[in-house]
Amino acid sequence: MATTVRVAINDDLPPLVWPLCCPKCGSTESLVQTTSRLGRVKSIRPNLTGGMTMKSDILHLSFPMCEKHAQETSLANLILANSPVLQLLRLICFMGALFALPFFLGPVKIIGQFGWFSLFPLLGVVGILAIVWAKRASSLRPTRFDPDMDVFEVQFSDEDYATQFRVKNVKATSSSLTEAPPWYMRSLLWKVVVILLFLGFIGKLMNH
Numbered sequence: 001m002a003t004t005v006r007v008a009i010n011d012d013l014p015p016l017v018w019p020l021c022c023p024k025c026g027s028t029e030s031l032v033q034t035t036s037r038l039g040r041v042k043s044i045r046p047n048l049t050g051g052m053t054m055k056s057d058i059l060h061l062s063f064p065m066c067e068k069h070a071q072e073t074s075l076a077n078l079i080l081a082n083s084p085v086l087q088l089l090r091l092i093c094f095m096g097a098l099f100a101l102p103f104f105l106g107p108v109k110i111i112g113q114f115g116w117f118s119l120f121p122l123l124g125v126v127g128i129l130a131i132v133w134a135k136r137a138s139s140l141r142p143t144r145f146d147p148d149m150d151v152f153e154v155q156f157s158d159e160d161y162a163t164q165f166r167v168k169n170v171k172a173t174s175s176s177l178t179e180a181p182p183w184y185m186r187s188l189l190w191k192v193v194v195i196l197l198f199l200g201f202i203g204k205l206m207n208h
């Protein structure tokens, strides 16, 4: 069972302290620093030169891990990364895997008719297997930023490690700094409400 910990990001907070053991196997020997990246797009708007300006936040988490699991975790976190490119790649994999269903159900000769296109479902299945592997292999992964506040979430596969992390970073993980705002305080909700009211208003105008 994975544990998710909410961590506040704030200039006043001391840097994060990581337990000096591998989050996967608990080993305290031959530890190396591993870095995982978490990004979010804050806004995209057209600029004066006719292009697009993208504002984003990027967070690099560097934590100790045993040599054996460091590479595995970097690769797994890359496969599961929250970036637009990887989200698109994962979507393509899911679509490919959907196309694979008829190949399993139907006669093998369909493959001959589709030619090179039959590689697409195959890649989809390989992609899905990679995602499933990554979810099991990753023992420490920054998953997402909170959309409404300066908080990000880290997922730990080991409960004890997560507890140690909380103890070492009491302030950054305290509920007073990381607690999610109640639903009526979330800006997204109010944006949706405004859009619905506006649509209702337009609808009323059109009926007259």
Ligand SMILES: [Zn+2]
Binding pocket: 022, 023, 024, 025, 026, 027, 065, 066, 067, 068, 069
């Ligand atoms: Zn390890």
